[in-house]
Amino acid sequence: xxxxxxFSEIAGVGHYVPDRVVTNADITTLMDTTDEWIQExxxxxxxxxFEEGKDTTANMAANAARKALEMAGLTPDDVQMIxxxxxxxxxxxxxxxxxxxRELGIKAxxxxxxxxxxxxxxxxxxxxxxxxxxxxxxDTVLVVGSEIHSSGLDxxxxxxxxxxxxxxxxxxxxxxxxxxxxxxxLSTHLHAQGEHAEELIVKEPGSNRNNRVQYVVDNELDMYxxxxxxxxxxHAVVRFPQVIKEALDQNGYQPQDIDLLIPHQANLRITxxxxxxxxxxxxxxxxxxxxxxxxxxxxxxxxxSEAYQEGRIKRGDLVCLAAFGSGFTWASALIKW
Numbered sequence: 435x436x437x438x439x440x441f442s443e444i445a446g447v448g449h450y451v452p453d454r455v456v457t458n459a460d461i462t463t464l465m466d467t468t469d470e471w472i473q474e475x476x477x478x479x480x481x482x483x484f485e486e487g488k489d490t491t492a493n494m495a496a497n498a499a500r501k502a503l504e505m506a507g508l509t510p511d512d513v514q515m516i517x518x519x520x521x522x523x524x525x526x527x528x529x530x531x532x533x534x535x536r537e538l539g540i541k542a543x544x545x546x547x548x549x550x551x552x553x554x555x556x557x558x559x560x561x562x563x564x565x566x567x568x569x570x571x572x573d574t575v576l577v578v579g580s581e582i583h584s585s586g587l588d589x590x591x592x593x594x595x596x597x598x599x600x601x602x603x604x605x606x607x608x609x610x611x612x613x614x615x616x617x618x619x620l621s622t623h624l625h626a627q628g629e630h631a632e633e634l635i636v637k638e639p640g641s642n643r644n645n646r647v648q649y650v651v652d653n654e655l656d657m658y659x660x661x662x663x664x665x666x667x668x669h670a671v672v673r674f675p676q677v678i679k680e681a682l683d684q685n686g687y688q689p690q691d692i693d694l695l696i697p698h699q700a701n702l703r704i705t706x707x708x709x710x711x712x713x714x715x716x717x718x719x720x721x722x723x724x725x726x727x728x729x730x731x732x733x734x735x736x737x738x739s740e741a742y743q744e745g746r747i748k749r750g751d752l753v754c755l756a757a758f759g760s761g762f763t764w765a766s767a768l769i770k771w
Contacts, residue, residue, distance in 0.1 A: 442567035442575075443618030444769065446508070446608040448501025449739035451482040451601075451726060452489050456584075461598055466591040472598045477702020481601030481727030483584035491524045492533035494604035495580035498735070499538060502576070502606040510538035513608075514572040516546035517563050519555030519579040519731035521636075521760075522586065523548060534578065552634075553698050553759020554624075555579060555731035556605070557767055560755070561622035563609050564767075573611055579731035580604035586636070588658040596659050599701070601727030605735025617770050620685045623677055626763045630669065633662040634760040666762075670700060673764040674708045678756050681768040689713055691752055693771075696741060698757035699723035699733040708756075720746060730759070747771055 457480045458469035472478055484494070495518065503509060518531035525533075531546035551558045556579035563575040583600035587593060612618035638657045639646035650657065674697060682688060689712045697705050702723050709719045720741045729736060734755050741747050751771040758764040 440568055440570065441612035441615070441618035441620075442564045442609045443612040444607045444771075445610040446502035446504070446506030447606070447735070447739040447742050448498045448503075448505065449603065449605040449736040450494050450497035450501070451603040451736070452484045452494070454483045454485050456481050456483050458598075464589050465594045465597070467594050467598060475703070476599055477721075477723055478599065478727050479724045481725075482603055484582045484602045489582065489602070491520055491522055491580045491582050491604075492530050492537050494582075494602070495530065495534050495578040495606065496537035498580070498604040498606040498739070499534065499576055499578055501739075502608045506608040506610065508574065508608060510540050511542070512574050513538070513540060513576045514544055515563070515566060515575045516544065517549060517559040517575065517577045518546065519549045519551065519559040519577075520581055521550060521552045521555070521730055522582045530580065551731075551761065551763050553700060553728075553730050553733070554757040554761070554763040554765045556734045557622065557755055557757045557765035558624055558763070560607070560609075560619070560767055561624055561765065564619045564622055567609055567611055575609045576606065577609060577735075578604060578606040579733070579735050581730045581732045583730065586658065588656065593658055595663060596661050599728045601729050603726055603729045603732045603736050605732050605737075605739050607735055607738065620768045620770055621681055622765065622767045623680045623684075624763075624765045625673070625677065626761050628761065630665070630762045633665050633762070635660050667701070667704060669762055670704050670758045671707045671711070673758045673762070674704065674756055675711045677764050677766040678708075678712060678754055681754060681766045685768055687752065687768070692718055692754050693751035694718060694720055694741060694746055695754045695756065696720045696734060696737045698759065699726065699737060700728055700758065
């Protein structure tokens with residue numbers, strides 16, 4: 435172990451999405467909506483939904499992780515810690531971090547834990563992993579975001595405002611110590627404002643019931659997501675630019691210095707607003723919500739992996755990751771690639 439303060443860098447990226455493509459036309463057979471209505475409000479054209487018996491939150495993460503490890507020239511046995519961001523674990527407990535450890539065949543008793551910060555969960559997780567590497571405690575940390583939303587959505591006209599938005603998938607990165615000063619993750623910035631917790635929530639089954647399962651049944655409650663979309667949008671378009679500027683200011687950069695901004699894929703309208711607010715040209719922002727919908731904790735690493743594969747990120751680029759979501763929580767990371 436090296437106890438000298440140092441930078442961490444992303445040595446590998448990878449992603450996985452289920453094979454099942456669900457288009458807006460498919461959605462119209464399930465609820466009263468239209469392709470035009472969905473695209474106008476979200477920008478989404480299609481999304482991926484998991485296949486029962488094939489995809490799990492943990493094995494999708496494992497598929498993404500193997501690609502990231504291969505890019506880094508490493509094997510699962512090289513991993514010294516797992517940080518797993520998800521709001522949709524395979525089990526209520528234990529967390530999906532230990533399930534990923536098993537999926538990858540890692541026999542060493544390494545630490546593995548879950549982060550429950552929803553849309554900003556991956557950036558929160560990246561920040562945590564960064565601290566472990568900066569202090570020299572670990573040299574190889576696997577950070578993943580993986581979600582299965584489709585099994586928990588109200589796929590009816592009643593739930594359309596939320597259900598048309600979300601998709602399933604996984605993304606992963608491998609963090610290693612940087613061999614070059616000023617290269618890698620320059621800084622991360624994390625925030626929360628719990629007074630807005632109920633604006634985007636899955637409330638039931640809450641553990642503060644004497645018998646939570648029976649309580650839901652007896653009171654005919656549902657366990658679907660609720661979102662105050664107008665309020666979420668109002669806060670997102672403020673917090674996104676703020677947390678991006680915070681990262682730039684701390685490191686002495688201006689918005690025009692950004693080579694690529696990869697925001698959490700919440701809503702194309704939010705992304706376009708942030709782009710305009712920051713004065714960024716189309717080539718400096720990455721969006722894939724059109725094809726995958728909002729995959730919550732998986733959205734940033736999936737987008738990061740795709741951007742790299744498409745040649746949108748090269749050595750020396752200044753890359754900014756940013757996210758906002760339930761909690762409310764929001765975060766950013768500035769990376770010198």
